[in-house]
Every structure is written in C-alpha cells, then in structure tokens.
Amino acid sequence: MLSIPASILQNYNEAISHEWLETNGLGGFSSSSAIHCHTRRYHGLLVAAVIPPAGRMVLVSKLEETIVSNGQRFELGVNDYGAVIHPKGYNYITGFTKDLFPEFNYEAAGIQLKKTIAMVHGENTVLVAYNVTKAPQPFTLELLPLLAARGYHSLQHANGAIPHQVLFDNNTLKANAVQGTPGIFIKVPGSTWQPNTGWYYNFHYNIEQSRGLDYIEDLFTHGRFSVPLQQGDSLGIVISTDDPLNKNAHDLLEQEKMRRQALLKDQADNETLQQLLLAADQFIVKRGTGSEEGATIIAGYHWFTDWGRDTMISLPGLCLATGRYEDARRILLAFASTISNGMLPNRFQDNGEPPEYNNVDGTLWYFIAIYRYLQATNDQAFVITRLLPVLKDIIDWHYRGTRYNIHADDDGLLYAGETGYQLTWMDAKIGNWVVTPRMGKPVEIQALWYNALNIFAELLALNDQPADAALVRNSAARAKESFGKIFWNTNGNYLYDVIDEQGHPDATLRPNQLLAISLPFPLVDDEKAEAILSIVTEKLYTPVGIRSLSPDDSRYTGVYEGDPYKRDSSYHQGAAWSWLLGPYIDVIMKLDGSGKKALTVINNFLYHLQEGCLGSIAEIFDADKPHRPKGCVAQAWGVAEILRVIKEYRLLEK
Numbered sequence: 001m002l003s004i005p006a007s008i009l010q011n012y013n014e015a016i017s018h019e020w021l022e023t024n025g026l027g028g029f030s031s032s033s034a035i036h037c038h039t040r041r042y043h044g045l046l047v048a049a050v051i052p053p054a055g056r057m058v059l060v061s062k063l064e065e066t067i068v069s070n071g072q073r074f075e076l077g078v079n080d081y082g083a084v085i086h087p088k089g090y091n092y093i094t095g096f097t098k099d100l101f102p103e104f105n106y107e108a109a110g111i112q113l114k115k116t117i118a119m120v121h122g123e124n125t126v127l128v129a130y131n132v133t134k135a136p137q138p139f140t141l142e143l144l145p146l147l148a149a150r151g152y153h154s155l156q157h158a159n160g161a162i163p164h165q166v167l168f169d170n171n172t173l174k175a176n177a178v179q180g181t182p183g184i185f186i187k188v189p190g191s192t193w194q195p196n197t198g199w200y201y202n203f204h205y206n207i208e209q210s211r212g213l214d215y216i217e218d219l220f221t222h223g224r225f226s227v228p229l230q231q232g233d234s235l236g237i238v239i240s241t242d243d244p245l246n247k248n249a250h251d252l253l254e255q256e257k258m259r260r261q262a263l264l265k266d267q268a269d270n271e272t273l274q275q276l277l278l279a280a281d282q283f284i285v286k287r288g289t290g291s292e293e294g295a296t297i298i299a300g301y302h303w304f305t306d307w308g309r310d311t312m313i314s315l316p317g318l319c320l321a322t323g324r325y326e327d328a329r330r331i332l333l334a335f336a337s338t339i340s341n342g343m344l345p346n347r348f349q350d351n352g353e354p355p356e357y358n359n360v361d362g363t364l365w366y367f368i369a370i371y372r373y374l375q376a377t378n379d380q381a382f383v384i385t386r387l388l389p390v391l392k393d394i395i396d397w398h399y400r401g402t403r404y405n406i407h408a409d410d411d412g413l414l415y416a417g418e419t420g421y422q423l424t425w426m427d428a429k430i431g432n433w434v435v436t437p438r439m440g441k442p443v444e445i446q447a448l449w450y451n452a453l454n455i456f457a458e459l460l461a462l463n464d465q466p467a468d469a470a471l472v473r474n475s476a477a478r479a480k481e482s483f484g485k486i487f488w489n490t491n492g493n494y495l496y497d498v499i500d501e502q503g504h505p506d507a508t509l510r511p512n513q514l515l516a517i518s519l520p521f522p523l524v525d526d527e528k529a530e531a532i533l534s535i536v537t538e539k540l541y542t543p544v545g546i547r548s549l550s551p552d553d554s555r556y557t558g559v560y561e562g563d564p565y566k567r568d569s570s571y572h573q574g575a576a577w578s579w580l581l582g583p584y585i586d587v588i589m590k591l592d593g594s595g596k597k598a599l600t601v602i603n604n605f606l607y608h609l610q611e612g613c614l615g616s617i618a619e620i621f622d623a624d625k626p627h628r629p630k631g632c633v634a635q636a637w638g639v640a641e642i643l644r645v646i647k648e649y650r651l652l653e654k
Helices: 206-210 249-263 271-281 308-320 325-336 361-377 380-400 443-462 466-486 511-518 526-539 564-570 578-591 596-610 636-648
Strands: 002-005 019-023 029-033 044-051 054-069 072-075 078-080 085-088 093-098 102-108 111-119 125-134 139-151 166-169 172-176 183-187 192-204 216-229 234-240 284-287 294-297 545-547
Touching: 019 111, 029 111, 044 125, 044 234, 054 102, 054 111, 054 183, 054 234, 078 192, 111 249, 125 249, 139 183, 139 234, 166 192, 172 216, 234 249, 249 271, 271 596, 271 636, 294 308, 294 325, 308 325, 308 361, 308 636, 325 361, 325 380, 361 380, 361 443, 380 443, 443 466, 443 511, 511 526, 511 545, 511 578, 526 578, 545 578, 578 596, 578 636, 596 636
Parallel strands: none
Antiparallel strands: 002 093, 019 029, 029 044, 044 054, 054 072, 054 139, 078 085, 093 102, 102 111, 111 125, 125 234, 139 216, 166 172, 172 183, 183 234, 192 216, 284 294
C-alpha cells in the first residue's frame, strides 16, 4: 500500500506534488492532486471519453465537500485562486493511501471521514464513497458540484452556453452541460437539492502556468446537495454520463474491487508488482464499437491518445507479462487494419481526424510485439494466418519505398527521412524546426530493421516457406555486415547514433544504441556490447531513467522546464526516459545473467512509485539531480518496460 502522511498532506506545496489517477478502460479518467487542489487543466473528477478512447471531456471538475456540525462549517476542498488558497481543507486531511483505489481520510470537529474514489471499468462513471468512521453527533455533508463541460485540452470561462435548468428526481441530478456534450448525472442517495446557479471564477492551475500555457479557469455550479449523516453511515455517490437510476455505488465499487483483485491473483505477496499491475491496467482501453471493437493502449495520462510506436513497445509489458493474451491479440489485430503503405500509424488524433503516419520505428516495433506474442502464447495459427500477410506487405513496401523516403538502401540498411519531419521516437518538433531530425540511418532503426527481417524469416519458415525464409535471412545478414562496417565509433568505443543523409557519422552519445544489443537479434558482439554498456552507465544512466544525451554535449539540458518552445527543445537533449531502463536491463542481463546488477537498477528505481502519480511511472525526469518527474505523470511504456523486465527476469524473486 502506498501512502502519504499528514505531515506532507498538510504542507500545501509538498501535497500538490503528489497526484492520483483512476481510469475506466475507455480512455476516460479521474485525477487530481492528493489534496484535491487541481494543478492541471487535465485534472477532473469525471473526464469522459465520449468517442473511446478519444473525445475526452472534463465534465465534472470537482465535488466540493463541507461538513456542517453544531452550526460550524468545515470546508474540505482546496483551490488555488492565485493570490489566495481557499478553502484550506488540507488542514483536515489526515492521510492518503493508494491500494486498489485512492483513499482519503479527513478529521474535523471530531468527525472522521474516509473517502474512496473509483472509476467503473467500461463506463464513463466515477464513484465517490464516504464512510463515517467516527462522529460524536449527527452532521450534514454538503456537496457542491463544479462543472467544466469542455474538451480536456481547453479551459472554460464564464459564458451563457451552460443551461441553468436541471432535473432533480430520485436523489439524482441531471444536467445538460453544453449542446453536443453528454448529459451529466449525479446520484446522491438520501440527499436534498438546493438550486443556486452561478460561476466560480479564477481557478489557477500552477503546472499549466509553469508550462507557459493559459492557466486560469471558471467553473459552473447548479447548486448543492445536502445529506444528513452519522457514525457508521456509508454514502455512495454515482457521477456518470449514463442514468444511474438502478445503480448502487457500493455494488459497483465491490464489482470493481473484485475485477482489480482478479488482476492481482498471482501476486498476493508482492506489493510492488501489485501496484505495477494496477498501473498497467490503466493503459489498456477499448477502441471502436460493435463488431469492430478492438483494443489499444493509451500512451500516457493525462494528454496522450494511442500511438503506434508506444503501443507496440508497451504491449509485451502491459499484456504479455501480465497474461492478458487476448488483449494483446485484439491490439495486434486492430493495428493490422490501420496499416497504410506498409506503415503503422504514428498516432490517432483526438477528434476523429485521419491517423498520422509520420514514423519509421512504430512499424518495426510491430514485428517485435508479434514475435514476443508468439513466444508467450505459441499461437502460431493466429500469427501465420492473420498477421504474416500483413508483415509481408510491410516488408515489401519497405523495399519498394514508402512515405518520407523510407526504403531499404543498397547496403541492406534502412534509410528514413525528409526535411521537416521527425520519424523516430526522438520526435520533438517546434513549428518547422525538427529538434533532433536524425535523417539517414539512425542506429536503433537498423537494429529494429534487422530484427524485423529475422522475425519475418522465422515466420516464413513456420509457414513452410524455407526458400523465402533463406532469402530474407540473407538480406538480414547483409544488413548486419553493412552495420558492422559503418556504425562502430572507434574513437569513442560506442556506436554512432546516425549515419546522416550524406553518409557522415554522428558521434552524439545517445541511448539509442542500446537497442542494437537488447532486441531479440543483437547486432554487436559481447565485447562491443560491454563497451557500450560501460559508457551508457557512466554518462547516461540515472536511477529513474536513461538520459537522452550525454552531459558532456554542449546541447545538454539538465532540467526540463519552461514554455512549450523551451520544453520541446530539451525533450531529447538530456531528459531521462523511464522506458529506456527496459533495454538497459536487457543489455545487463545478456552480459551478466545473474540478475544482481539488474535487481540493483530496479531497487534504485522503486522509490519513484511513491512520488508524482502514486503507483505509476512518469514519462521523463530531469537529467540532473534530484531527477524530478516531468512530462506525463503516467506513461505506458515506462510502466510496461519496468514490469516486463521484472517479470521476464524474475528480478523481485532474486
């Protein structure tokens, strides 16, 4: 169980650095800081995915709570209004824990309340349960819903678009927030309703301000609920886009509890793995409806949708290491139908626009994901029948040439790049400026290409095509030979990062070369692998991730901060990436199979589960100490790769 003590929760600046996240398997979520003071535009009690997993909207931002006892009012909420923090409900919070769900403990006027927040899997529904563990006398709990009713990337400001009329019946409020948005239902058993419409102004979101973005919002209310309570009472609230007429919050909470416990059935004695398994569950979501319903992976919360590259890197850790083979199968099949000109989409957009295909590596990671699926399940019939024809089409397009000048070159290696496009995972772009263009032959693309060819050859052999398999193996061998001739940096004793479009080597020290060792079919021998591991450990390793650039480089940026321009220009120029610990540990295990060094890496990392978004793993970290978490608070491939290597190498059993 993860926990935050009262000493931190009652220190405002410390408390707001901790966050919690609930998700619903649709792309929707509920999230805030540990004291319910919103610090991001993405924080909200009900953030619904209207077109799963996209079309996300912050519908209900907050549910402000006030205890009324003996004529006194104790406001439990916390809001940043810029010049003032009001109310200061963090003075009443005595503890926060994260086990199956986030739970909050409050004490005021001798009354002790435990609050649990949970999202219902497969619904745009959030549950809020209050248990009165102690109360010297009966009291009233007032609840003030504050609505944002907006797209989750935007902010709301006072306007006349939100209808003031609501319906309150059977303890349930129904509000039509804005035309074209879902209705909002709030069911509070045993409550009375006092209408009082109006705006609350100037909520400040300090993280948005620090990111150089607009950060002030207004929220709307229709009025407030009042509920009489006493010791021993339990109040269950349902907040949903669907009518909760026949739904009971406590029943739904118990069902969700059982669903999550089932995910942990094989890890009853390991709390670290339990939290990672719960974190993994948050990224696997539905895509599509009806007969076309498939599955995909949200790249990161709060603002990413599903990306081809992130999905394929994450699939082994989120699905295979957790035994969720059917989810893996559905994801692989769903992406097979999206391939165009031999390419997987780079990302799906929020509002139904066509997918973007500006990547070279996501398609190649698809081969790795399929290969690991086959290793985990031995599901040859599915792979050969449904996926091999797709892989053949991809290989053919890469030899023929596809978008962005992606093609197999005369030396057997893969060339990629056009001016103005970012095609690898180092994909930051500011206007027309590609920060790390890496046109030509990036080192990790060659590793992925070599692996794709070998995997394709193995599948052809499984399909009784030995002659075709031999031809592809010859192509792979040619690529490996060419790689060996041009990629080794003799002076630095490591691999060049890119051979550019003029054939010039780039000696920038980056972590991409790890993939030339870590993937199933390595491109370098043990001696060179040892040299690479040594310099990566010396210059790039941090306890929470691998730096994207050596501190010796003049472009190195140790702290990721500032406005969008400053942040994007430093995104891959030093920031430490959590997902790269996976390939780093793979290399350690290939060179030292005992697991002791790898276990040390994991143990050095685990403190992070207690900071930032509790129980999950941040996207990036400052390259310099103290390596503060930055970027998305919960990132799929970070969780996936840590979970994968722990399970694959049984590190927590050593």
